[in-house]
Amino acid sequence: MRPVGIIANPASGKDIRRLVAFGSVFDNHEKVNIVRRVLLGLDSMGVQDVRIMPDFFGIGPRALDDLDLSLKVSYLDIPLEGTQEDSTRAAKALSDLGAACIVTLGGDGTNRAVAKACGEVPLLPISTGTNNVFPFMVEGTLAGIAAGVAALDSSSPRSFIDRAPRLEIRRGSELVDIALVDVVVSNPGFIASRAVWDVSTIHEIFLTRAEPGTIGFSSVGANVCALPANSGKGVHITIGDGGQKVKAPIAPGLIRWVSVASYRVFEPAEPIPVSYTPSVIALDGERELIVSKGDRLTIHLAPKGPRVVDIARALRQASELCLFLQPQA
C-alpha cells in the first residue's frame, strides 16, 4: 500500500478576515485534533505509512502524542520557511514518493499551494480556512477513512476521484502562477495582509466555478451565471457600473452588493488578457501578484488541475464493496 500524505497548514484560517469580516479562528490545536482523527481513520483502513509535512508548531508530533496507532508516521524531509512554499515543497515530496493521496488541512489558498506540485496524486481537502470553496467541510474521521479507501490497492475503478480545473496566469508562454477557484484583479497597492474584502477596489474576476452555495468571489459569478465546478468552462466578470448589482457573500458575514458591468463564459482555449494594470492580483483569496503598468498577463482555463477525492462517493463505493463489513470466519 502506498503512503498517504498529510499537509496541515498551520497558518490557515487566521488572516485579517477575522477582523474585517467574521471569519472563524482556526486554532492550531483544533488542527491537531483533526489530524488525530484523520490518522485514526487511516489506521482503521489498514494504511501503514503516513508522511506528514513538518511545521514550526508541530501539528504532527502533537497529534501523535498519546495516540495508539498501528500505522507508521514519519515527517517529510523538506526545508521549512514558515511560508506557503512549505506546502508546495511537501506536495512535491509526496508526489515524488508516489503517495496514494494527500489529505490537506487549509482553505482555498493552501490547496492552491499544494496543487502547484502534487502532480497526479489526488487531494482530499479538509476545510480549515476562511473562504472554503475547494475543500470540504467534513469530519476528520470520515476524511481519514476516505483517504484510506483511496489508498487501497484495488482493481476497482476509482469513480470517486474527479479532476478539478485550474486557472493559469501566463505571461506569454511562461506560467506565472495558478488558482483553483478565483483570480481577482484589484487596485494597485501592496500584498500587505493578503486578503481581499473591499469590493470597491475590484475590477475583474475569473472563476473556475460559480456554484450557488459557495462563499467568496465565486459567489458573485454564482448569482449571475451559475456554473458547476466540472463544467469545463470558466466565467469572466467585469466589475463596474452599467450592469446588474449582485448580492454576494464575499467573506464570512460580509455580504455586499457587487456591480457587475458584464460577464461571459469562456472556454479553455480562450486566453483572456488582464485588462486592468497596474494592479494587484489575488489568487484564491490572497493577494499574490503585483502587476506593473502594461504588463501583459493572460488568464487561461486549464481543465487539467489537481485530482480530488470525493469523500461521499469514496465512502459509498467502499460500502458497496463491503469494505466496512467484518469478513466471515
Next chain:
Amino acid sequence: MDLPKADLLQMYKKMVTIREFEESLAEAVAGGTLPGFVHLGVGQEAVMVGVAAPLRPTDWISGTHREHGMMIARGADMGPMRAEIFGKATGYCKGKGGSMHLAVYEKCAPGCNGILGPNQTINNGIALALKRRGKGDIAVVLFGDGASHRGEFHEALNLASIWKLPAMAICVNNQYGISGCVDDVCAVEDISARAAGYGMPGLTVDGCDVMAVYEAVSETAKSIRAGKGPALLELKTSRWRGHFEGDPQSYRPPQEMEETRRRDPIARFAKQLLDQGMAKEAELQKLRDEAKRELQAAIEFTDKSGYPPEEEIYTDLVYAEGRSVR
C-alpha cells in the same frame, strides 16, 4: 489602502531614522558614554512605523522600554529624545525618565514602561478616559511576547472586553522574552489566539512587513472607533540585538541571526517601493542622508545639553511634588 507616495516615503524615512537612532545608542553604550540599561528595537522598525502611521495624533500610545522608535514614529523630536536617554535637562522628561520611562505627552505617548505587563492595565485607564470623552480616540499599548504570559495581560484583556473599551493591545512578538525563546515558554503558536478567551478579535500579522502592519492596525482602529470593542494584534518580528545592550545572546543560534537579518523590514519596504515604481533609489538615498543629518543634529543637541541641577532632584516626581520624600 491607497496611500499617497509622500506618506509612503515618510514611512520609509521614519524606519531609517529609527534604525539610525537606535544604532547610535548602541555605539554610545559600547563606547561608554551611555551608562545603564538600554533596550533597542533594531529590526522592529516596521512595527513602530506600521502601528503609528494609521493612528490619529489624538490617539494615545504606550509601550515598553524597547519602544524609543515608537516615539520617533509618532513624530517626537530626536534631540530631546536622545537628551532624555542621556539624562540631560533638555530631555522630554528633563532627563529624569531616561530610556526606561521616556514619555512624550505632547504626542499622546505617556511612556515607555520599565516594568513589563502593567502598561496594559494602565492602557485600560487611558482607554476608559478616552471613551468618556467620546471623541472617537483610541488607546494603543505595545508589549512583548514575554509580557503576554503575565497576569496583567489577561486581566487587562478581560476588563477591556467587558467594558468594551476603545483599546488596542499589540503584542510585539520578537521571539524572545529576555533569553527565553517563545517556542519554549508559550503554549500557543499565536499569542493572538488568546483573544478568543476574552471575546475579542485576535490577529497575527507579519511584523516585518510595514504595509501588512499598517493595514491591520488601520482596520483594527476602524473597528474600535466604530464602538466594536477592543482587539488583540500580534506582530511577529525579530529582535536584532540583545535583550539589553551588552547581552551576548549566547542563547541564540547563529543561523537564527542570519535568518533574522534576511527579513530586514527596511530593505523589504525599500524593495516594495522600488519594485512598484513608487520610489527611485535616489529618492530613498536622499531620505537616508536626511535621517543621518537629523541624527547628527540630535547628537550635537544632546552633547551641548547639561544635566539637571542638583536642586531639582526631587521635583517633577509623581509622588514627590510639594512634600518631602527623604
